[in-house]
Structure formats: C-alpha cells, structure tokens
Amino acid sequence: MGAGIGDNFNIEKMRYHRIVSMTDADVDGSHIRTLLLTFFFRHFPEVIDRGYLYMAQPPLYKVSKGKQVVWCRSEADRERALKQLGKNAEVQRMKGLGEMNANELWDTTMNPETRVLLRVQVDDAAAANEIFEKLMGPEVEPRKKFIQAHAKSVRNLDI
Amino acid sequence: MADERNIGTVLTRNLQEEMQTSYMEYAMSVIISRALPDVRDGLKPVQRRILYAMQRAGATSGSRYRKCAAFVGDVLKLYHPHGDTPVYDALVRMAQTFSLRYPLIDGQGNFGSVDGDPPAAMRYTEARLAAITGELMADIEKQTVDMIPNYDGSDEEPTVLPARIPNLLINGATGIAVGMTTNIPPHNLREIAAGVKHLIDNPEATGEDLLSFVKGPDFPTGGLIMGTAGIKAAYSTGHGRIVVRARHTFEQAKNGRERIIIDELPYAVNKATLVAKIAELTNDRKLEGIANLSDESDRSGMRVVIELKREAQVYTVLNNLYKHTALQQSFGVIMLAIVEGRPVVLSLKQALQLFIDHRRDVVVRRTKFDLDKAQERAHILEGLKICLDHLDEVIKTIRAASDTETAANQLQTKFGLSERQARAVLALTLGRLTRLERHKIDEEYEEVIKTIAYLESILASDRKVRQLIKDEMDDVTKKYGDDRRTEISEQEATELSAEDLVHKEDVVVTLTHRGYVKRQPQRVFRAQKRGGVGLKGARPTAGGEAPSGTREEDYAEHLLTTHTHASILFFTQSGRVFQLRVHEVPERERQAKGVPINNLIDVGGNERVTAVFIRPESETEAHYMLMVTKNGYIKKTALREYANVRRNGLIAINLQEGDELDWVTPTSGKDEIIIATTLGKAIRFGESEVRAMGRDTQGVIGIKLGKGDTVAGMGTVTGEGDVLVVTERGYGKRTPVAEYPMHHRAGEEVLIISASGMVLRTPVGAISQIGRQTQGVIVMRLTAEDPGVVAIAPVGAIEEGDGKE
Known part of the structure; x- marks a missing residue:
C-alpha cells in the first residue's frame, strides 16, 4: 500500500484510499473476511479509522429464466426476483467469485454504477478490540463460550 | 481525501x-x-456424501472396483461444492485399515500406510463400498431418512444414513x-452391539452397567490401553484421557543382546516418524541403552527392532521410550457429536441411546413404508378379484371403450373399482388378464393381508420394534463382529518397574572373594543326591586363562538363592551398604566368572564386600538389620531406614579405626543371636537386648573380646528347625537348633559351594540328624585340591520333583 508497516507506517504515504476486500459469498469467504479484517485492525488500524477499508458485495443468488438474469444480494432480493420472473425460474446460489465470468463480476460487484460497497467503520474501539481478542486470540475457552452464546443468532448456514 | 469520482453506492x-456475523x-x-x-x-457430511455417491453409482461391495477420481467427481458435482483434495482425503481415510476399525470403503491400490506414506493419486486408485457399508445404507430406499435438496437443487441427498451399525462408536x-474438537475412539462391534442390546432392554442401565459390555476403545492398530480410569471418565462424562502403549515382545539376538520387538503401535501413530524420533533421541544421548534400531516391517506385518546394549536395563529403556516417544500416547477422548443440529458432548449411554432412538425411527419409518406398499397391493388385488368375478364383462368393457381414459371410467362405474384399481387392471395385457388365476390371486392376497397384520403389529408395539432392532444388531454382529484387537490392562500407565518386565525366576547369585558377581537360574542346578560331586560352577583355571572362569585363586564367597524381583544388600567391611536388584546382576553361564562387583555398585578400591543378603520383601519377614563387627560391636537398625539404598551406597555403621563390618543379618526383633570368636568363645543373647539405632551410628559392644581375639562368626536362631553345618572338608551335619544352634538355618534343600567353585544342591533330608559332638556326614565330595566348602544356603521349597532326579 506504500505506507509501510509497524513503526514505519505512515498513513500519509498510502497510495490507495480504497482497499476493497472481495471474498467468496460463502461461509469460507466470511472466514477469510474476518481474517483480513483482523489483519487490518491489528496492523493498520488507521486505514480503518480513515475509512479506507471497504468490503465488496458479490451476489448471493443468480435467478434466471431464459435470457433474463437477476442478481440478488439477499434472500429478500431473491424472493422478489422469483416473483418477477415467475415459475420455472432457476436459482443458483453463488458460492465462489470464480463462478462468474469477468463481465458478470464487473456487472455485479465491481461496476460503480451497480455495485454496493460497505465501508468498515469502528463505532466502539474497545468493543471491537474485545471481539478480536475473543475470536482471534489464543484462548480457546472464551471463543467456545462466545460461539455457544451466539449459536442461535446464525442465519446463513452452509449445509 | 474525499474522492470526486462516483464510487457507487x-x-x-x-x-x-x-x-x-461473519465469524459465527x-x-x-x-x-x-x-x-x-x-x-x-x-458420519461427517463429506463422508456421507462420498458413501451415498458411491452407492448411487452402484459401487457396492459386490461390484467391480472403479476409479476414485470418478467418485470424487460425482461428490463434487452432486453434493459437495468444495475442494477435490479434501474429498479424496476423506475417501482414502475410510479405506485405510489402520484408520478405521471397520473400513467403509474397499480400496484397490495404494491407500497410504502407517508410515504416513501418501496414497496414490486418485487417478490410480480404485474403490468400491465395503460390505459393512451396505448396513449403513440398508433401507435407505424406503423413505427411512429425510432427504434434502443438494446445494443447487438439482438432486437430493440424505441428511443421515439409516445406519444399521453403530458407526459413530465402532469407527x-x-x-x-x-472452538471445539471431537475425538471419539473406535470400538469393537460386538461390544457396542452388546451395549446397545442391554440398553434397549434396560433403559435405566447405568454407565457402570454398560462398562461390563463395552470394555473400552478397540483400535484398528491394536496396542495396549493402560488402566480403566480414563475409559470410565470418558464414558461417563464424555471427556477422558486414555493412555495407549505399543505392544512389544522380547527376543535374544544371536550376539546375546536383548531386543525389543514392536509389533503394534498406539492408534494414529506414524511409524516412520516414531522410528526417526527414537533414532534422533538415541543420537542425542537422550535415550540411553539402545545399540541398534531397525524397521523390519513389510507387507506381512510390523516389526520394529530395538536392540539394547549389553548393560542396558530393558525396563529403563522402555520407560524412557514411553516418556519421550509416541510408543506411549494418550488419547484425549472428547465425545462430541451433532445431536439434532447442535454439538453435544455425550456420555457412552447417551451415544448408545441416541443410536437406538435413530434405529427406532428408521424401523418405524421402514415398517410404515412397507405397510403402505402392502396396503396398496392389497387394494389392487381386491380389484383384480372383482375383475375375476366378472372377467368377460370386464374384457368387453375394455374393448368397447374408445380410449384408456374411458375404459378406466367405465371400470370404475360398472364394477365399483377405484381409480388405482382400474389403472392396474388396464396395465395388464389382455393375455395376462385372461390368464389370471383365481387361486394365485387369493393366495397372494392372503399373504399380503398377513404381511399387513404383521407390519401393523410392529407399529402397534414398541416391544416388537425393540426386538427388531436387537435382531438386526445380532445379524450385523454375526456378519461383521470380530475379536478385540486392543488389550486393556488394569494397570495404569505408571512407570514400568523391574517387576513388570523382568520375569520372576528363581536364581542363584554368587559373589566371589575377589568380587565377581553373577546370577544363574536355579533350575540349572539339578538336585543331586548326597555325596554327589556337584556341577562345575565358576572354576578357577591355571593362570592366564582367567577370563573364562573364576580368576586364579579366587573362590566363591557368597551364595544367595533368591528370585529376580528381589533386592540384594551388599555390606562392605568399611561399613557402607549398597543395593542392587537381583535382575541387575548379569546372568552368566554356570562356568563364567561373572562381572566385577564394582561395575555394578560404587565400592571403593579398598572396599571389600563382607556381607550379602537378600533384602526382606516385607517387614513381616524382618524388622531389623543386625550388624556385627570384627571387634565385637553390634548394631541393630530398622529395615525401613534402608529403604532408599542405591548403587552409590549409604553408611550402614560408623566403625572405629581398624574395625570391620563382617556380618549382617535380618532379624525379627525376637531372635536370638550367637556370636562366636576365633578363639572359640561364644555368646548367645536375645536381640531385644540390642536397642535399634539410626544408620549413622556405631552401635554397642556385643561381645567383649580377649586380647588377639576377633569375632569369627555370628548367627541368629529362632529356636526351631535344624541347623546344618558344613565343614570346609565337605562334611555336613544337621542338628536341632535347640541342641546346638549356630550359623545358618536350613531350608528344605541347601546349595553348597566349595572354594574351588563346585556347586551342589542337595535335599536337607539326605543329611542325617546327628548329635553335636560329631563330625557329620560328607555332604559334598571334594577333590583333593579343593580347599573346602565356603558357603551354604537354603533353597526355597521349589521344584520338588527335582529332588528325585
């Protein structure tokens, strides 16, 4: 990024003001995203503070019927698309970026006209630090407890 | 910083x-x-998908082998949108006989080895389902399990298999x-099946009850489980630590060295890594006593040979191997599995119960499915029977109808058939319809009605369902049950002591005047009749040939009959005491001279062993050690003070200048002591007169000596039994203690050793009991040049038959 690392890090030297993480839209992609976020939070917190860190939003579903294609970023989008295209529409759950052709990736995820980026924002630095400690720290027990406590809240399971 | 360009939403x-969110x-x-x-x-999802894909592809146990790559492709395409490598790895593991106790896949080709060799690539290897996997799949076609759409909705896959075998526990x-891991050990099918059956009959069974059926894990690689505490903990709480050891045997190499042969390893231990580790530790001198290491395993079995150095103690080497290498491993049991979509740590009982619940579910669903089928058939048969009653009209009606639809309607209205019955009739060709035989239909109908009744009775009775589950358990056990491979030792994995490894054997230990010590099995001494010449012991030879026997002018001074688990205490003239385990004394041929005692214990150059005896094994045998010095000092010390005597020695008695510790004997506290002097004086007194003292003391005067007199010998008497005295010229006599008690007490047999090294074992009874003023009888014939008998010792009541030889 041109800004160095550790003691030599100088945010002013950043060559880019938008660092976009783009991972597969499945749970492994989620995992990679958490690892990347951890990397930035630990080593380049200023990148996050200044709002340079973004997450791309590749589509979750491709709903198609004949030549008509609708890309969906959520379950709700998918329902809407299914209504729009009517019966016999095919639904494909998009699991990897590699499933898309280059132009499809452009249309869905990269084109500024159509894409949606999420800017990473820290509202509560202490709380953020705590969650990184829990999820990525060396202690297993707090992680286990956290997982047990939040097991019910998970919606998007890969079965 | 603000960007002018449109960057989208x-x-x-x-x-x-x-x-x-992402992490969760x-x-x-x-x-x-x-x-x-x-x-x-x-099963984990990937495993289930592999097995199901293979089943769907028809790769069952009777079929021909097919390329693994094809199955991996099927799995990726149909069910598992992940990497091909993990899928192939999972497939391979299910085929490895050293990974699964009951492999689910029958592999053809190289599927890897216990050395961690990788399997051949999936384009080379072939596979089909193992026969036992048929039991996992049994009844899957009967709607016994829930099916869900696959990842892209193009197909369906089972959420679970019907599993007639308790796969979670056996494999x-x-x-x-x-944040959590699982580690469930494999088990023996017979034991788990027995546990399942017991729990079906006794839902209130305790974990303890189940333990009598399920003894513990049974690893495909065999080995030895040390102790049952870990097993109990694992089965009752779901967590436990089970220590597993490799199995070994001993061999004697041609060069006389002891060899440890490893033929079974703890579960999941990589043999190549283990051997490399042993070699590394040996080279770094962290493991002592290993002379050579070789892996002689081949396709027929495992054989790792650890050859020991001559002086190495087998148990020490094994202890160190257990401590530092994977020859001993602990298996941390975590019985974590998915129960109704949640991870749960299970006790053995819970795991068995959940399996039973699943089986009940499957049996009920299967029965319902069969019942539906039977009822459907009964319904059709009823229709056919109606047709038979009006066959001509039925045929006419069908012929008259313009199309099938009309015919169906007509049949329904005219004959009261249901639509399904009508369609069934129409499905028959005219030929078959006319050839329908009433009695066959009646027979089948009756059969079906019986089946229905049977199936309904199952559904109505949980007892019958339970019986079915048990019967099916018996069935799979008969087909696939096999003997346990892992032995379970009651003994916990403590460090090995000599007793664990050294065969308990009666031996004779001799120590020569010049300090050569050796041990020999007692059985090499055949009992000879009185007057026998004895067998050649360590024989002094002419100068120059010393190494082959006792050194010139050396003679056997101490003779102990004992066993390999006992300990010997050596007392030196300077008042120190050393301890050696009997098995630590090298075993040597009868005619060998033995090894210098200072190789085994830390005696100094000027030190001479003067008293040797077997350490009493319990305080009931002896409470004290009684010492007498040349100058007449006597000292008694409690045996327990000598509990930790080592090879490097301890002070037994403080001696005055010029004095020597020459006699030591264990006493009971109630014995009588006789001390005799070179000038022929003797004193006899109760040992209670001697107060017990600590180790580092000099004792009290036991006998007041005249000028120039020294103590010649001492003995203890208990007042019963006979005393055997053997003179230097081989004369022996037996005298009741009461009459003239002195010197060693005799057992049933005595071993006699002469100064020239001849050894004789003879029954005491062969020596007649004679009065004390007599010379005695000849016990051992001595050759003219033999200086005389130097030691006798009782032989325990062993090998009684020997006396008749």
Missing part, C-alpha cells in the same frame, strides 16, 4: 457486527456441517471445528 458496516456463520457451519459427525450414523471420529 457506499453503505457503512460496523466492524464489530461484521466480525461477529463460519464457525457454526464448520461445527454443524463440516467437522463433526452426526451421532446417528457417525470413532476425529475433527477440529471452531
């Missing part, structure tokens, strides 16, 4: 929330549908999820 996302999605997915097995069929499972 930008929303914000709170870092903390994003971390939580990943964690729960890994926990529930990746790394952990389902309690019911014991075990390992898996690392997020």
